[in-house]
Amino acid sequence: MIVKKYTGSTAYEAMNRLKRELGSDAIVLNTRTVRQKGFLGLFKKPIVEITAACESKSLLLSKSHDDDRINKVNSELITLKSMIEEISSTIGDKESEVSPKLKRYHGQLIKNGVDYSIATSILKKLDEQINFDNKDDETISNIVKYTISEYIGQVKPINIENQRQKVIFFIGPTGVGKTTTLAKIAAKLTMERKYKIGLITSDTYRIGAVDQLKTYSDILKLPLEIIYNSNDFEKTLVNFKEKDFIFVDTVGKNHRKVTKEDELYKMINSTKNKEIYLVLSGTTNLSVLRSIVEHYDFIKNYKIIFTKIDEAKELGNILNVKYLTKNPISYITTGQNVPDDIEILNKDKVVSCLIGEDPYERSS
């Protein structure tokens, strides 16, 4: 509380000063008329003096300042509280979507790289179809394994049944192992099955790309043709008409969408009897994989090869990509050695890995 005196030639003037300084909440304690002090004061008109009291002004100011801050903090807390409530209600919802008997599998799938919403959706659907309350652990485990296996779908390696000549394209981002994987499959078909194979590369952009495939063609004694456009491609197919399989290595495309104008698309589109393999690295994260499969969405009916599984921390992306694209998985590759480090995807092994058993014994 402060007490102050205000003077003016009139009461009105004194009161105005008081209000300006202390505000209208001030309490008037006393009003009196006084003569100014000193000798000269005797000759002047008396003045009005008002004594008023109020809470300290500085106190008032800092209090209102504090009030502002408190209000701000309060409103921020309210916003945070509602955000936390929203997040926890979403998590709560998602968790409650999976019955307690399936929670262990849900956790394992996510730990092993399966996308949260994909894992939830798969187990939720399963939950809706089957009553797990009366099932023992082994039965539940078998049902979950079977379900995941169904989602991975039919594994489709190269189809060698067909007696007609077939062109095999390897497409995908740069550096994922297209050329190495092509060499592995070509080597197996020529060495183990004695098929006649011709190699084509359209990758003339990267220094050393042709040399790399040339090395494999020399070792495996397979003819190699280099093409620069889709016209060259058609001529080369004629040259290779005696071959059982023609393997086409393509230039890696990273950040550009494949369009119908692309030479790659023209080559693929003009070929009748073909198989297309989209080569993806097992070490690529899901958001990048999503954009890669979008880049290649012009190309239909491709099969997927996952390379570098030996370097991959988790196998969840095998299920993720299959779930997103619906395209069949064919091979996985597990190292740099040609031709040994490749295998047809073994679903049982992958499923075991995804639910927490690790038959590949990869270091984490």
Ligand SMILES: Nc1nc2c(ncn2[C@@H]2O[C@H](COP(=O)(O)OP(=O)(O)OP(=O)(O)O)[C@@H](O)[C@H]2O)c(=O)[nH]1
């Ligand atoms: N660890 C491991 N490395 C691999 C595997 N497959 C390929 N590589 C290596 O990955 C690197 C790139 O392989 P390439 O076959 O040249 O890949 P690419 O997709 O043809 O590359 P570009 O032609 O440049 O687009 C090479 O060092 C390969 O040895 C695999 O399964 N595991």
Ligand SMILES: [Mg+2]
């Ligand atoms: Mg290459």
